[in-house]
C-alpha cells in the first residue's frame with residue numbers, strides 16, 4: 001500500500017457513514033420520484049434547510065444523489081434499491097451496518113476486555129424486531145449470491161435438503177424455485193419463522209418448506225427421513241472450532257449415506273495472505289464470544305472429522321467459498 005492509499009483509507013469512512021445516515025434519516029425516501037429542492041426535502045423531513053442542503057450536496061459528492069440546478073434526485077441505483085417500499089428494496093443491510101458502525105467504534109474497548117458487545121434489545125418485542133431486521137439484511141446479501149451458490153451445491157431436482165441457520169431462507173426459497181420437485185427444511189431460531197414463511201409464501205414455495213425453530217448449538221436434526229444434503233451458510237463463524245465441528249457432525253448425521261454437507265463461509269486465506277474476508281474477523285471479535293473466521297483447510301478438516309470426504313471448494317464471491325463434503329455409502 002502507498003501513502004496516498006493510506007490517507008484515502010483514513011478519509012474513506014465518510015462515504016459509508018453519510019450513506020447510512022441519509023438512509024436512516026429518510027433522505028432517499030424524501031427524494032423518491034423526481035427532483036426536489038433542498039427546502040422541499042427539509043420540509044418533508046422536518047429538518048433545517050441549510051444543513052439538509054449541505055447533506056444533499058455531500059450525497060452528490062459520494063455519488064448517491066444528482067444535482068440539477070437547485071434541485072436534487074436519487075441516482076438510479078438508489079431509487080431502485082434504497083427507497084423504502086420499492087419491490088427490490090435492499091436497505092435492511094444499512095440498518096445492520098449502522099449498528100455495526102457503532103460497535104466498530106468500540107474496537108479498542110473489546111480488545112482490552114475480550115468481551116463481545118452485548119445486544120441492545122431488552123424485551124422480546126425488541127429481540128424479534130432486531131432478528132427480523134438482521135435476517136432481512138442477510139436476505140439482501142444472500143440474494144446477490146444465489147446463482148453462484150446454486151452452481152456450487154450438488155442438489156438435484158427431487159432432493160430433500162436441510163438449511164441450518166437458514167436466516168431468511170433465501171437459498172431454500174430460490175433453490176426450490178429452480179427445483180420444482182424438491183422440498184426443504186429451514187432451521188433457525190424460532191424468531192426467524194415469520195420472515196422465512198412470509199418470503200417463501202411470496203415466492204410461491206411455502207408448501208414445500210417446513211420451518212423448524214431451535215438451537216443449532218445443541219439440537220439434533222432428527223426428522224422422519226434423512227436428507228439428501230444439508231447446508232450451513234455463514235453460520236460456523238459464530239462458533240468456536242470445536243462447536244463448529246460438533247455442528248457439522250450433527251448435520252452429517254441428518255443426511256443419508258451418499259448425501260452431502262455444504263459449508264459456505266467468508267473464508268480466511270492461507271497464513272500469509274488472509275485476503276478480503278479477513279476483515280470479518282473483527283466483526284466476530286466484537287459480536288461473538290467464541291466465533292472466528294476459518295480457512296478452507298480448517299473447514300475441510302471439520303468435514304473430514306465428521307466422516308465426510310471433501311469433494312469440492314467453490315468461490316461464491318471475493319470473500320466467500322463453499323466447501324462440500326460427501327458422506328460414504
Ligand SMILES: C[S@@+](CC[C@H](N)C(=O)[O-])C[C@H]1O[C@@H](n2cnc3c(N)ncnc32)[C@H](O)[C@@H]1O
Pocket residue numbers: 135138139142164165166167168170187188189192214215216217232233234235238
Ligand atoms: C449470518 S446469518 C446466515 C443466514 C443464511 N444462512 C445466509 O447465509 O444468508 C446466521 C443465522 O444463524 C442463525 N442462528 C444464530 N445462532 C443460532 C442458534 N444458536 N440456533 C439457530 N440459529 C441460529 C441466525 O438467526 C441467522 O439466521
